[in-house]
Amino acid sequence: MTRGEGAADGRLDVRLDGHVAVVTLDRPEKRNALTLPMVAALREVTARLQAESAVRVVVLTGAGDKAFCAGGDLRTMIPVALDAGRDTLNPDPTERFLSGITKPVVAAVRGACFGAGLELLLGTDLRVAGSDARFGLPEAALGMIPGDGTHIRLPQQVPMAVAKSMLLRGEVLDAQRAVEVGLVNEVAAPEDVLDVAMSIAAELAAKGPIALQTSKEIVTRTTESAADFALEHALNGRVLSSQDAREGVAAFLEKRDPQFRGH
Numbered sequence: 137m138t139r140g141e142g143a144a145d146g147r148l149d150v151r152l153d154g155h156v157a158v159v160t161l162d163r164p165e166k167r168n169a170l171t172l173p174m175v176a177a178l179r180e181v182t183a184r185l186q187a188e189s190a191v192r193v194v195v196l197t198g199a200g201d202k203a204f205c206a207g208g209d210l211r212t213m214i215p216v217a218l219d220a221g222r223d224t225l226n227p228d229p230t231e232r233f234l235s236g237i238t239k240p241v242v243a244a245v246r247g248a249c250f251g252a253g254l255e256l257l258l259g260t261d262l263r264v265a266g267s268d269a270r271f272g273l274p275e276a277a278l279g280m281i282p283g284d285g286t287h288i289r290l291p292q293q294v295p296m297a298v299a300k301s302m303l304l305r306g307e308v309l310d311a312q313r314a315v316e317v318g319l320v321n322e323v324a325a326p327e328d329v330l331d332v333a334m335s336i337a338a339e340l341a342a343k344g345p346i347a348l349q350t351s352k353e354i355v356t357r358t359t360e361s362a363a364d365f366a367l368e369h370a371l372n373g374r375v376l377s378s379q380d381a382r383e384g385v386a387a388f389l390e391k392r393d394p395q396f397r398g399h
């Protein structure tokens with residue numbers, strides 16, 4: 137059964153399949169770029185799925201075949217963060233994507249996984265990528281930095297040299313490279329990605345739910361410090377208040393190269 141978690145400019149669809157909940161970012165015409173209502177819906181949906189005892193595993197994917205998620209919406213969400221400050225995106229400086237759920241989350245990635253889309257991916261536990269998948273952090277080219285724990289989670293999940301190249305150079309990993317560096321668990325034909333993710337989810341759903349959630353919680357609590365996330369959030373304020381961040385977004389929207397001035 138599909139229930140649209142309402143948001144006029146973008147939706148999450150939630151479909152229950154036995155003990156597995158499938159959450160789909162449903163804005164394919166904008167490559168599933170995240171709007172503020174989608175982020176709010178994501179918070180609400182993950183909290184609800186965490187509370188629903190029938191749900192043992194979550195599969196997270198993007199609608200369409202072009203993108204898992206193209207990041208924060210540069211027309212709506214990011215300007216809000218620039219104008220009203222980062223707290224409008226996540227008032228809790230220690231919050232990061234999917235931090236509210238201890239049940240296993242399996243990502244099914246087709247096409248582009250960029251910016252906040254990669255931030256979201258880093259909050260998942262197991263990942264299946266289509267051979268067409270690409271992973272990148274274009275923020276620096278926009279005069280911005282990723283948030284929501286990326287600076288803590290990415291170096292923990294890929295070698296530091298790769299993390300720095302993605303953060304500083306904006307290196308884009310294709311699916312094969314992503315599996316080589318450990319960002320994703322396996323690559324599948326694009327049309328098979330969701331089926332493979334569902335098969336992994338079914339395997340997890342047959343294991344002891346308390347055991348799985350406890351193992352995941354131990355890994356999270358021994359590797360993700362609230363102080364580190366708060367530091368990232370605080371320093372991001374320096375970037376979001378810069379003129380360069382405004383210039384980067386304007387250049388994207390005007391389809392031109394940005395002229396950064398260092399302030």
Ligand SMILES: CCCCCCCCCCCCC/C=C/C(=O)SCCNC(=O)CCNC(=O)[C@H](O)C(C)(C)COP(=O)(O)OP(=O)(O)OC[C@H]1O[C@@H](n2cnc3c(N)ncnc32)[C@H](O)[C@@H]1OP(=O)(O)O
Nearest residue numbers: 166167169179206207208209210225226248251252274283
């Ligand atoms: C629940 C708790 C959460 C806690 C915290 C929440 C915080 C929320 C997140 C905060 C994030 C802050 C830091 C992150 C910043 C970013 O993510 S910045 C954005 C980074 N992403 C990009 O730069 C990607 C830009 N897009 C592209 O490179 C390409 O579109 C693509 C993804 C490679 C797809 O290419 P293609 O298939 O050729 O499609 P296009 O023609 O380019 O695009 C189709 C339409 O989609 C629109 N679109 C694409 N990406 C975005 C976007 N990021 N924002 C807005 N719109 C986007 C594109 O403009 C096209 O639209 P139309 O022109 O109207 O057709």
